[in-house]
Amino acid sequence: MRIDLHTHSTASDGTDTPAQLVVNAAAAGLDVVALTDHDTVRGHAEAAAALPEGLTLVTGAELSCRIDGVGLHMLAYLFDPGEPELARERELVRDDRVPRARTMVRKLQELGVPVEWEQVARIAGDGSVGRPHVATALVELGVVETVSDAFTPQWLADGGRAYAEKHELDPFDAIRLVKAAGGVTVFAHPAAVKRGDVVPESSIARLAAAGLDGIEVDHMDHDEPTRARLRGLARDLGLLTTGSSDYHGSRKTVGLGEYTTDPEIYGEITRRATGAFPVPGAGGRGPA
Numbered sequence: 001m002r003i004d005l006h007t008h009s010t011a012s013d014g015t016d017t018p019a020q021l022v023v024n025a026a027a028a029g030l031d032v033v034a035l036t037d038h039d040t041v042r043g044h045a046e047a048a049a050a051l052p053e054g055l056t057l058v059t060g061a062e063l064s065c066r067i068d069g070v071g072l073h074m075l076a077y078l079f080d081p082g083e084p085e086l087a088r089e090r091e092l093v094r095d096d097r098v099p100r101a102r103t104m105v106r107k108l109q110e111l112g113v114p115v116e117w118e119q120v121a122r123i124a125g126d127g128s129v130g131r132p133h134v135a136t137a138l139v140e141l142g143v144v145e146t147v148s149d150a151f152t153p154q155w156l157a158d159g160g161r162a163y164a165e166k167h168e169l170d171p172f173d174a175i176r177l178v179k180a181a182g183g184v185t186v187f188a189h190p191a192a193v194k195r196g197d198v199v200p201e202s203s204i205a206r207l208a209a210a211g212l213d214g215i216e217v218d219h220m221d222h223d224e225p226t227r228a229r230l231r232g233l234a235r236d237l238g239l240l241t242t243g244s245s246d247y248h249g250s251r252k253t254v255g256l257g258e259y260t261t262d263p264e265i266y267g268e269i270t271r272r273a274t275g276a277f278p279v280p281g282a283g284g285r286g287p288a
Contacts, residue, residue, distance in 0.1 A: 003032040003261040005058060005269075006075060006188065006216065006244030010125060011035075011043030012062075013132040015249030018043035019050035022281075026052040028256040032266060032278070034058035034077060034244075039093040040128050041081045051281035058270075058278050062188060063178075064093050066168040070197045071158050072187065074174045075216065075242075078273030079183025086177040089169055094128055096167040101129045103164035104156065108134070111161060113143055131156050132251055147251050151195055158196035175211045182275020186214040186242055191230060192221035201233055208237040213272060218243025218259040220252075240265050 008014035009021045016024060018035060021043075025033040033055060035047050044059045051057050060077040079086065101120055108115045115137050123140075124133040135150035144150045153160045169177075171187075178185050187207065191198055204215065217230045218241075234241045243259040246252070270278060 001031040001263045001266070002029055002257050003263060003266045004030050004245050004247070004257050004259070005032075005034040005060075005077070005186075005242050005261050005266070006036050006062070006219075007033060007247040007256065008037050008062075008249075009035060009043045009047070010127045011040055012037035012128040013124075013130050013248060013251065014127075015251050018047035021247075021249075022047045022051050022055060022057060025256050026055045026281070030055060030257050032056045032058060033256070034060045034075075036060040036062045036075055036077075038062050038128055038130055039064055039090045039097075041090075042128075044081070048279045051279060053281050055281040056278045057281070059276055060183075061090065063090070063174050064166065064168045065171040065174050067171050067199060067203055070199050071168065072171060072199050073189070074169070074171055074178075075186040075188045076174070076178040077184045077186070077269055078276040078278070079178050079181035080275035081181075083177075083181035083275070086181045089173075089177060092167050093169070097129050100164045100166040101131075101134060104131070104134050104162050107162040107164065108138075108155075113138070113141065113162075115141060132248065134162075136251065146253075148194075153196075160196075171207055172210050175207065179211055182273060184213045184269050184272050185211070186216055186240070186269075187212060188216045189219045189221050189246065190215050191226045192219070194221055204233065205237055208239055212239065213269070214240030214242055214265070216244055217241040218261075219246060220254045220259065221246075240268060242269075 009018040063074040135147040138150045242261045245258045
């Protein structure tokens with residue numbers, strides 16, 4: 001089985017619609033794909049309706065969190081999307097995204113970048129607006145060559161010149177809320193130093209003690225020594241280890257299934273989850 005547990009669609013900051021994403025996942029030879037848009041479950045219904053036969057959909061979300069001043073992303077899988085407290089927190093994060101993006105646009109303008117809010121809004125479309133949309137605007141303007149190049153202290157990285165804060169969950173609250181909604185939590189790309197400051201291993205140990213289920217190890221932002229170190233940490237802390245593409249369509253160079261999760265780990269995730277079940281593909285209607 002080929003299993004990719006971290007992807008994004010146009011419901012947040014990917015470039016594939018949810019329907020296109022599952023069709024592309026099947027074409028890439030995946031057996032299981034998780035749709036984990038930022039702080040939203042809006043793409044799940046469309047993805048499920050278009051799910052090709054032979055592909056299983058894992059519903060999830062990537063929750064925006066912050067601990068001790070450091071941002072982190074928490075992958076939440078197979079939780080009940082209607083659980084009210086977790087739904088309310090996701091809504092608070094989403095509602096803060098537009099004013100945050102407008103603030104980043106204003107800061108970029110003060111730095112002499114001729115970016116306009118209308119440009120960022122066009123790029124975001126119906127998605128949950130975020131830094132990748134602002135970064136794409138910088139690419140369009142020729143300020144940087146790639147979206148990743150915008151995530152530096154010079155521009156949009158945490159604490160960067162054009163960075164703006166938003167409402168974010170305390171990760172301990174995120175773990176508690178996801179667990180209460182029957183879900184499973186995995187710390188996404190925990191050692192992605194190119195994105196900015198990372199959470200120290202001592203804090204990961206605290207999160208594990210609070211009920212964190214796993215850490216994402218095999219990821220494009222982790223080199224081989226980092227992956228080996230994270231596997232050792234996971235063994236010491238009793239955490240599951242996952243691998244995922246963090247696919248964003250054409251917004252990033254990584255392809256679907258470039259990094260995958262061991263089937264035994266996937267089985268354990270589904271065993272632990274009680275809020276929702278994986279959706280088996282039965283031959284969806286495909287992209288509109």
